[in-house]
Amino acid sequence: MSWERNFAARYLSLGHPEHILGSDAVIDAVRQLIRLEGPGALVVDELRHEDLEQIGWSGSRSHLRAVAEALQRVVSGDVEYLAVRAPTGEPVAKGAIDYTSHDGAGTLWQLATQPELQSLGLGSYLVREAERRIRLRGLRWAILGVEDNNPRARRLYERLGYQAYGREAASWEQEDERGTVTMYETEVTLLRKHL
Numbered sequence: 001m002s003w004e005r006n007f008a009a010r011y012l013s014l015g016h017p018e019h020i021l022g023s024d025a026v027i028d029a030v031r032q033l034i035r036l037e038g039p040g041a042l043v044v045d046e047l048r049h050e051d052l053e054q055i056g057w058s059g060s061r062s063h064l065r066a067v068a069e070a071l072q073r074v075v076s077g078d079v080e081y082l083a084v085r086a087p088t089g090e091p092v093a094k095g096a097i098d099y100t101s102h103d104g105a106g107t108l109w110q111l112a113t114q115p116e117l118q119s120l121g122l123g124s125y126l127v128r129e130a131e132r133r134i135r136l137r138g139l140r141w142a143i144l145g146v147e148d149n150n151p152r153a154r155r156l157y158e159r160l161g162y163q164a165y166g167r168e169a170a171s172w173e174q175e176d177e178r179g180t181v182t183m184y185e186t187e188v189t190l191l192r193k194h195l
């Protein structure tokens, strides 16, 4: 084991469980681990209700409510919700698959990577695991919708083999700093990939 790997592993094993990802040193150690060993050094498993308080980095309170609602649909099998975890257990990237929104396909949504750990391959890693889960259900299409104002995410999906094939109206709750909730209406480009 190289000294850097040793440092990262030892640092992370010293972890204090609560809000440990708030610490710059821990973020640095996770980043170093990913740089040395790739995103595959981190485990992907199921996001759980107990994780909600540790994914505040992924969006506003209304986003977290939408995540909680999605998690409630996991038990029926309509949704799978995945988390990539730091060695200390906290989610550092997350995303869901909805099996009901498009016939014969798994639809990826609510994808997000902890801002300080973006551009290290975690998003790609999560999308590939989601594709594997969709195939395990016997489905051959992965679909996702991306807004026009998010060209970086679109570039990432196109690089992963997704192609635009249509557009769809979308809406979700939005909350400002004062806690005012409004409905955000938009249109997304639909991208799909044959698995």
Ligand SMILES: CC(C)(COP(=O)(O)OP(=O)(O)OC[C@H]1O[C@@H](n2cnc3c(N)ncnc32)[C@H](O)[C@@H]1OP(=O)(O)O)[C@@H](O)C(=O)NCCC(=O)NCCS
Pocket: 093, 110, 111, 112, 113, 114, 117, 118, 119, 120, 121, 122, 123, 124, 125, 145, 146, 147, 150, 152, 153, 155, 156
């Ligand atoms: C979109 C999002 C989930 C991507 O997650 P990510 O973990 O940054 O994704 P990746 O690291 O796999 O890929 C992103 C970029 O990193 C680059 N990258 C991937 N692996 C890399 C590595 N090992 N080393 C350096 N760069 C790498 C990719 O080339 C890509 O480059 P780009 O910036 O030119 O597009 C993330 O940016 C995010 O949370 N955005 C905010 C929420 C959002 O927009 N969600 C999507 C809604 S459709």
